Amino acid sequence: MLQSISVERTTTPKPKPQANELGFGKYFTDHMFIMEYEPDPGWHRPRIVPYQPISLDPSAKTFHYGQTVFEGLKAYRTAEQKIQIFRPRMNIRRLNLSNERLCIPPLHEKTVLEALMQLLRIDRDWIPFEPGTSLYIRPFVIATEPALGVAPSRHYRFIIILSPVGAYYSEGVHPISIHVESRYVRAVAGGVGNAKTGGNYAASLKSQEEASRRGCAQVLWLDGTYRKYVEEVGSMNVFFRIEDTVVTPALTGSFLEGVIRDSVIRILDHWNIAVQERPISIDEVVRAHRAGSLKEIFGTGTAAVISPVGELHWQGEKLTVGDGTAGALSAKLYDTLTGIQTGRLPDPFEWMEEVGD
Ligand code: COI
Numbered sequence: 513m514l515q516s517i518s519v520e521r522t523t524t525p526k527p528k529p530q531a532n533e534l535g536f537g538k539y540f541t542d543h544m545f546i547m548e549y550e551p552d553p554g555w556h557r558p559r560i561v562p563y564q565p566i567s568l569d570p571s572a573k574t575f576h577y578g579q580t581v582f583e584g585l586k587a588y589r590t591a592e593q594k595i596q597i598f599r600p601r602m603n604i605r606r607l608n609l610s611n612e613r614l615c616i617p618p619l620h621e622k623t624v625l626e627a628l629m630q631l632l633r634i635d636r637d638w639i640p641f642e643p644g645t646s647l648y649i650r651p652f653v654i655a656t657e658p659a660l661g662v663a664p665s666r667h668y669r670f671i672i673i674l675s676p677v678g679a680y681y682s683e684g685v686h687p688i689s690i691h692v693e694s695r696y697v698r699a700v701a702g703g704v705g706n707a708k709t710g711g712n713y714a715a716s717l718k719s720q721e722e723a724s725r726r727g728c729a730q731v732l733w734l735d736g737t738y739r740k741y742v743e744e745v746g747s748m749n750v751f752f753r754i755e756d757t758v759v760t761p762a763l764t765g766s767f768l769e770g771v772i773r774d775s776v777i778r779i780l781d782h783w784n785i786a787v788q789e790r791p792i793s794i795d796e797v798v799r800a801h802r803a804g805s806l807k808e809i810f811g812t813g814t815a816a817v818i819s820p821v822g823e824l825h826w827q828g829e830k831l832t833v834g835d836g837t838a839g840a841l842s843a844k845l846y847d848t849l850t851g852i853q854t855g856r857l858p859d860p861f862e863w864m865e866e867v868g869d
């Protein structure tokens with residue numbers, strides 16, 4: 513049942529940052545959404561309140577056993593001042609898939625969408641409109657039961673916070689260098705790799721640090737069983753253009769089914785460009801590079817949208833992808849997706865949901 517959401521507005525609005533200083537996830541809007549779960553009555557007390565710190569018992573399970581999930585999606589302001597969200601229902605569905613894997617009770621999808629819409633209406637002035645900017649939406653659930661036994665929590669909190677953002681990488685849409693990771697793995701099939709849960713990101717930090725010391729912005733992850741098949745790049749799905757075919761790793765359960773991944777596959781289909789979802793090994797990528805048929809690599813994700821890869825660092829060698837600049841297909845996909853998101857281009861797929869007044 514759709515529950516009614518109470519609203520308490522801030523009396524001390526914060527100054528808004530300039531578009532050129534946004535970066536990613538540094539500023540937060542004036543309000544947040546919050547609701548709690550206990551077995552009886554279930555999810556309850558949905559409310560929008562001024563953005564504020566939360567207080568938790570130090571024994572809350574989320575701190576000890578990582579029972580937590582999150583999502584990331586974006587809202588945009590069009591030239592006509594319309595506010596629209598990119599494919600929110602897909603993120604909300606995925607939030608519940610993550611909940612299911614982490615033994616967190618499901619959220620009522622319509623309540624989450626309604627919460628999101630109301631929060632966006634209240635903080636609409638925070639949605640930037642300059643090229644490359646958007647409002648990043650971060651819904652998350654934490655296990656709050658104060659108890660140290662390893663068992664699913666009986667209490668949870670669901671929160672949505674909003675952050676006006678610019679480009680995810682300081683490089684912007686310029687190509688990034690990638691370190692192919694052969695020592696650490698991020699996740700294995702059967703684990704929680706396809707759930708959006710904090711532990712997957714914690715598991716990636718060490719490798720990310722080492723890659724960054726080598727001058728690479730991200731890590732290309734290989735599968736945890738054979739250390740052979742490509743899985744994803746940093747926190748993004750990955751695509752390879754080999755001659756005129758685009759290949760992306762088939763979903764195996766060890767990495768996230770990205771909303772932008774799905775959108776790119778549908779756009780390529782629409783353009784009659786062949787896309788293959790199949791296992792692709794790092795050896796195949798290197799062979800294609802040596803044969804001159806590896807034309808482009810790009811990552812896809814909500815935060816970065818499309819992120820071209822200019823260079824792969826693999827076993828002490830630096831492989832330049834294409835001519836090292838953003839490939840034509842990556843650039844066209846970036847332009848098309850951001851065009852649809854910001855209302856600059858038509859939306860033939862009906863992906864955008866308008867927030868309304
Ligand atoms: C995304 O791009 O979808 C992400 O979730 C990135 C985020 C972890 C910063």
